[in-house]
Amino acid sequence: MAKTEKILYSLTKIDKGRRTVVPTVVMLILTILYLVAVLSVPLHMPQKLIWLTAYPIFLSELCGIGYLKIFVRSLWILPILIFIGIFNPFIDTAPAFTIGNVTVNRGWVSLFSILLRGIIAFQSVLILVSTSGIIETFNSLRKIGCPAVLVTQLQLTYRYIAVIIEESLTIKRACAARGFGKRSYPLKLWSRLIGQLLVKSTHRATKIHLAMLARGFNGVLPTGNAVYWTSTSWLWLFGGIVFIAILRFTDFTSLLLHLTGNFNR
Amino acid sequence: MSHHFIRFTGVHYSYPDGTEALKGVSFTATHGERVAILGLNGSGKSTLLLQTNGLLLPTTGEVNVGDVPVTKKTASLVRQAVGMVFQDPDDMLFMPTVYDDVAFGPRNMNLPEVEVERRVTAALKAVGLEEVSKKAAFQLSGGQRRSVAIASVLSMKPDILVLDEPSANLDLSARDNLIKLLDTFHHTILLATHDLEMAKQLCPRAILLNQGRIIADDSTEKVIETFFSVCLRKEQ
Numbered sequence: 092m093a094k095t096e097k098i099l100y101s102l103t104k105i106d107k108g109r110r111t112v113v114p115t116v117v118m119l120i121l122t123i124l125y126l127v128a129v130l131s132v133p134l135h136m137p138q139k140l141i142w143l144t145a146y147p148i149f150l151s152e153l154c155g156i157g158y159l160k161i162f163v164r165s166l167w168i169l170p171i172l173i174f175i176g177i178f179n180p181f182i183d184t185a186p187a188f189t190i191g192n193v194t195v196n197r198g199w200v201s202l203f204s205i206l207l208r209g210i211i212a213f214q215s216v217l218i219l220v221s222t223s224g225i226i227e228t229f230n231s232l233r234k235i236g237c238p239a240v241l242v243t244q245l246q247l248t249y250r251y252i253a254v255i256i257e258e259s260l261t262i263k264r265a266c267a268a269r270g271f272g273k274r275s276y277p278l279k280l281w282s283r284l285i286g287q288l289l290v291k292s293t294h295r296a297t298k299i300h301l302a303m304l305a306r307g308f309n310g311v312l313p314t315g316n317a318v319y320w321t322s323t324s325w326l327w328l329f330g331g332i333v334f335i336a337i338l339r340f341t342d343f344t345s346l347l348l349h350l351t352g353n354f355n356r
Numbered sequence: 357m358s359h360h361f362i363r364f365t366g367v368h369y370s371y372p373d374g375t376e377a378l379k380g381v382s383f384t385a386t387h388g389e390r391v392a393i394l395g396l397n398g399s400g401k402s403t404l405l406l407q408t409n410g411l412l413l414p415t416t417g418e419v420n421v422g423d424v425p426v427t428k429k430t431a432s433l434v435r436q437a438v439g440m441v442f443q444d445p446d447d448m449l450f451m452p453t454v455y456d457d458v459a460f461g462p463r464n465m466n467l468p469e470v471e472v473e474r475r476v477t478a479a480l481k482a483v484g485l486e487e488v489s490k491k492a493a494f495q496l497s498g499g500q501r502r503s504v505a506i507a508s509v510l511s512m513k514p515d516i517l518v519l520d521e522p523s524a525n526l527d528l529s530a531r532d533n534l535i536k537l538l539d540t541f542h543h544t545i546l547l548a549t550h551d552l553e554m555a556k557q558l559c560p561r562a563i564l565l566n567q568g569r570i571i572a573d574d575s576t577e578k579v580i581e582t583f584f585s586v587c588l589r590k591e592q
């Protein structure tokens with residue numbers, strides 16, 4: 092199967108997500124709380140972040156995705172994070188701590204902090220999307236009070252990706268069918284194809300919009316599935332909040348040192 | 357809207373690029389009447405149909421659906437009454453699954469979810485496609501997409517049904533099913549088609565468009581005869 096087609100198929104997978112024990116809306120709220128918890132950890136305290144990794148590990152296993160899969164996917168964000176934090180070690184040269192006779196400066200600590208923070212934050216979002224599906228996630232955003240117009244914009248932008256991929260697929264096929272096995276085309280043709288892709292996608296998007304209007308679209312996508320909050324949702328929400336709060340506010344590091352009797356820095 | 361009729365009065369329409377697609381079209385389809393719209397490629401059939409629910413508005417002239425003149429303001433009201441199947445099903449299907457696509461209209465009508473589900477199931481069953489409801493549209497065959505597009509309009513239970521070449525890409529049995537299905541629809545139907553057999557079976561009356569003008573409006577049998585002579589003239 093062609094690569095473009097594979098992307099389409101994986102999009103449908105993301106669309107639907109998979110049924111899990113944790114209700115979607117709860118998952119969304121917990122993810123937001125978790126993001127707040129992660130982002131509120133000061134830059135010079137990466138040890139706190141290490142404990143917070145327990146959340147994506149635990150949740151991905153609970154939902155049956157497996158942490159390894161989430162971890163591998165989350166590495167995608169690494170280049171961006173490195174780009175953000177790479178200069179820290181050279182700017183912030185004040186010493187943080189020493190191991191043996193190597194002094195580590197604060198810049199390295201904050202770089203590590205940025206990488207870890209970014210990765211686990213991204214992991215939590217990945218878990219949300221792969222369990223609830225993009226569509227449900229959007230619907231839940233509506234349910235917790237995000238303005239409908241905003242969410243509809245997000246949804247349509249997301250659907251538009253599929254439209255562009257489909258159009259590019261048909262152009263690709265049409266080229267292949269009449270290309271007599273030719274694999275590369277001159278740059279000039281490429282630029283025209285891409286222009287054509289935009290024109291065709293826009294045209295189709297316009298047509299789709301007309302068809303939506305014809306079926307009573309009034310600017311807001313209907314959410315459907317009525318049941319969003321059940322009695323067990325409260326349990327999941329409560330449990331999740333407690334879990335995140337414990338991870339965030341307990342000083343596990345000193346607790347551990349204390350327990351092992353080595354509390355003498 | 358108690359009277360499900362459609363009336364075109366002197367409708368002209370030009371596309372933004374200046375193409376004059378309709379040049380003074382007038383006709384009335386009364387309640388319960390089924391009218392076939394025939395004509396060569398580019399004669400203006402699709403353009404005419406798009407006027408019935410205000411997706412295109414006449415440059416001059418007037419379209420009435422029931423007692424309501426179709427304008428920008430009344431368009432959303434009219435669209436609840438007029439269900440429209442587009443010529444290209446890909447233009448209609450955009451939701452992640454077939455189910456969601458068929459549910460799109462009913463959900464826009466703010467129906468309770470139980471009712472939405474009932475309608476979606478019924479509509480998919482009517483076109484014989486219950487088993488693909490969880491698939492995405494791009495995973496369907498051309499004919500299946502067509503059927504889903506039809507189902508997505510049936511689920512709205514429109515008072516007037518407007519179809520643009522609904523039998524294109526359908527296999528013989530799907531086409532037969534469609535004809536039977538439309539035969540059970542007791543409201544007004546406008547049907548643009550190149551499928552003359554289907555036009556004959558479903559519609560007692562036909563309108564022949566040629567270069568944006570109505571050149572015949574009579575019983576389908578007679579209009580088809582005129583149509584043949586137009587085709588012959590074009591070939592010569």
Ligand SMILES: Nc1ncnc2c1ncn2[C@@H]1O[C@H](COP(=O)(O)OP(=O)(O)OP(=O)(O)O)[C@@H](O)[C@H]1O
Nearest residue numbers: 371373375377395396397398399400401402403404
């Ligand atoms: N978006 C557009 N912009 C400009 N001109 C258009 C557009 N769509 C259609 N036309 C022109 O308007 C005229 C009528 O087109 P229309 O699509 O109504 O024909 P049709 O009878 O439905 O043809 P077919 O049987 O091929 O579907 C044609 O000359 C066509 O080239």
Ligand SMILES: [Mg+2]
Nearest residue numbers: 401402443520
């Ligand atoms: Mg047409």
